[in-house]
Amino acid sequence: MNIYRVDGIRHQTVAFGATPEEAVAQALASGEIGDWEAPEAKPIPLPEGYALRPARQTVELLKAAMEEGWTTLRPRLAGLTDDEFFWEPVSGCWTLRLTEDGRWVEDYADPAPDPPPFTTIAWRVIHVAACKLMYYEYAFGPGQLTWDELVLPHTVAAAIAWLEEHHARLCAALEHLSDGDLDEMRLTNWGEPWPTWRIFWVMAAHDLHHGGEIGCLRDLYRAQQSRCMTWFGRRLTHEGAACRRVDRATVHHVQFVCGSRAPGRVAWRGYTLEPFVTT
Numbered sequence: 001m002n003i004y005r006v007d008g009i010r011h012q013t014v015a016f017g018a019t020p021e022e023a024v025a026q027a028l029a030s031g032e033i034g035d036w037e038a039p040e041a042k043p044i045p046l047p048e049g050y051a052l053r054p055a056r057q058t059v060e061l062l063k064a065a066m067e068e069g070w071t072t073l074r075p076r077l078a079g080l081t082d083d084e085f086f087w088e089p090v091s092g093c094w095t096l097r098l099t100e101d102g103r104w105v106e107d108y109a110d111p112a113p114d115p116p117p118f119t120t121i122a123w124r125v126i127h128v129a130a131c132k133l134m135y136y137e138y139a140f141g142p143g144q145l146t147w148d149e150l151v152l153p154h155t156v157a158a159a160i161a162w163l164e165e166h167h168a169r170l171c172a173a174l175e176h177l178s179d180g181d182l183d184e185m186r187l188t189n190w191g192e193p194w195p196t197w198r199i200f201w202v203m204a205a206h207d208l209h210h211g212g213e214i215g216c217l218r219d220l221y222r223a224q225q226s227r228c229m230t231w232f233g234r235r236l237t238h239e240g241a242a243c244r245r246v247d248r249a250t251v252h253h254v255q256f257v258c259g260s261r262a263p264g265r266v267a268w269r270g271y272t273l274e275p276f277v278t279t
Contacts, residue, residue, distance in 0.1 A: 069207030
């Protein structure tokens with residue numbers, strides 16, 4: 001066992017297998033160790049072209065995770081239309097709605113229903129952007145904003161711009177951190193303190209999760225659109241009411257619920273969808 005001085009120089013070797021207490025006792029008994037003052041710190045000159053920087057290996061891994069999540073989510077919003085943004089593939093969807101006082105709000109309930117309702121692309125995009133905003137607000141900002149105070153965008157262009165803005169703010173916060181900062185505890189918007197690294201880890205996973213959902217919804221919308229194209233030019237009757245030419249919204253609703261792929265007459269809840277015939 002080696003006994004080291006505080007300056008790192010090996011001072012004495014004692015019997016192999018001795019316990020730490022025995023080793024110290026032997027060294028003290030020999031009179032060769034005692035109390036030393038720490039050696040004076042001396043700066044070590046760096047070679048030319050080198051500089052000391054805080055360690056950032058973990059920060060770089062978190063940056064890569066954030067980028068992976070973002071490049072999964074953001075491309076899936078390319079070419080998104082407002083019709084697709086608000087498309088409700090099933091009844092009872094949670095979405096973005098205009099209230100009587102002129103504000104746009106997301107459907108929400110606390111506690112959430114079990115199972116939770118299906119959500120539109122609009123709901124998912126606004127949800128992801130708002131979470132980025134609120135995580136930043138409480139971890140790196142003043143921590144005063146509430147969910148009810150958020151002014152939500154309600155068009156595709158505005159929603160994507162809002163999403164990009166708050167993603168960029170999180171990335172900028174991460175860029176200024178070192179590995180030593182990542183264990184610092186920061187507040188969440190629900191009041192629980194988290195280590196800094198967890199803020200970014202959760203945001204990266206959040207983008208991956210909802211990016212995959214949005215991609216799947218867009219595939220479904222595209223497939224359903226191609227089915228519906230064969231229904232234009234048909235007419236809709238309801239229990240003998242006057243016929244009218246089918247519009248896009250009716251096609252989406254009736255054809256999706258009926259689930260029929262074949263041309264011809266389809267009936268559903270008193271409605272009849274059949275080939276349009278001019279007289």
